[in-house]
Amino acid sequence: MTDPARFPDLDGASVFVTGGGSGIGAAFSDGLMAQGAKVAFVQRSDAGDFCDEMERRHGTRPLFLPCDITDISALQAAIAHAAKAHGTIDVLVNNAANDKRHSTLEVDEAFWDWSQAINLKAYFFAAQAVLPGMREMGRGSIVNLSSISYMMGNAGYPAYTAANGAITALTRSLAREFGPDGIRVNALAPGWVFTQKQIDLWATEEGVAAHLARQCLPRMLKPEEMVEPLLFLASQASRAMTGQTLAVDGGVVVSG
Structure with a gap:
C-alpha cells in the first residue's frame, strides 16, 4: 500500500488472525504489523517464509501457531498461547475460509459439515x-470476514454462501450481547478479491469480465485494498460502529 492511514490505538495491540499467512489474511497481518500491532496467526500450512518476510519488513516477527481451525x-x-505471549487479545480477525466450488446435488453430509466447520463454526468458537x-478489559473488536457472495445470490457454492449469511447474523447477535461490555463486533464483506488462489482456480476470462461489469469500479480488486477497511473496523476509528457489515467490493452490492 502507498501511504496507508495510521490508526494509533493499534500500535502495541494484541491481534489474533485466523488464516493470517496467505491470501487476504497475509495482507491483514502485514497491514496490522505496519501499525505496530503484535500479530499472532494460525493456519494449517507452513508460514515460515511469510514470517521471515514480515521480520525483514517490520523488524519483528509475527507469532505463527500451526493449527487446523x-x-x-x-x-x-x-x-490462549497468543494471549499469554502478547497480552489479552484486543482484536480478533476471523478470516480463514474455504470457498471450494460445489453444486447442491453433489453435497453430502460430510462436505456440508466440513464447510460449516471452516466457514462458520470456527468463527463462533474463536469469538x-x-x-x-x-469483557474483563471493557473493550475489544471482533471483525468477521464474510463475503458479498450471499448478497448476490451466487450459485456454485451454496454451503459457503449459507455460512457467509450466517456470519452476518452471528455478527449482529454478538454485537448486541456484548455491546454493554464495550466490545464491538462487525463484519467485513469483500467482493471478488484476486488472490493467487482465486486466479489459479476460479478466474476464467469470461467470469472475470462478467463480474467486473457488475462493479461500479470496473477493475480487479487486490488483497491489500481490504487492509485499511479492516484496520478501520479493528481500531477506535470505528468506535461508534457495531453489528454492521461493511461491503468492500468495488460497488457490486448496495445497502441503505
Whole structure:
C-alpha cells in the first residue's frame, strides 16, 4: 500500500488472525504489523517464509501457531498461547475460509459439515475464546470476514454462501450481547478479491469480465485494498460502529 492511514490505538495491540499467512489474511497481518500491532496467526500450512518476510519488513516477527481451525480445542489453545505471549487479545480477525466450488446435488453430509466447520463454526468458537478477556478489559473488536457472495445470490457454492449469511447474523447477535461490555463486533464483506488462489482456480476470462461489469469500479480488486477497511473496523476509528457489515467490493452490492 502507498501511504496507508495510521490508526494509533493499534500500535502495541494484541491481534489474533485466523488464516493470517496467505491470501487476504497475509495482507491483514502485514497491514496490522505496519501499525505496530503484535500479530499472532494460525493456519494449517507452513508460514515460515511469510514470517521471515514480515521480520525483514517490520523488524519483528509475527507469532505463527500451526493449527487446523476445525479442531476447536487446538484453536482455543492457540488463542490462549497468543494471549499469554502478547497480552489479552484486543482484536480478533476471523478470516480463514474455504470457498471450494460445489453444486447442491453433489453435497453430502460430510462436505456440508466440513464447510460449516471452516466457514462458520470456527468463527463462533474463536469469538467465544476471546470474549472473556475482552469483557474483563471493557473493550475489544471482533471483525468477521464474510463475503458479498450471499448478497448476490451466487450459485456454485451454496454451503459457503449459507455460512457467509450466517456470519452476518452471528455478527449482529454478538454485537448486541456484548455491546454493554464495550466490545464491538462487525463484519467485513469483500467482493471478488484476486488472490493467487482465486486466479489459479476460479478466474476464467469470461467470469472475470462478467463480474467486473457488475462493479461500479470496473477493475480487479487486490488483497491489500481490504487492509485499511479492516484496520478501520479493528481500531477506535470505528468506535461508534457495531453489528454492521461493511461491503468492500468495488460497488457490486448496495445497502441503505
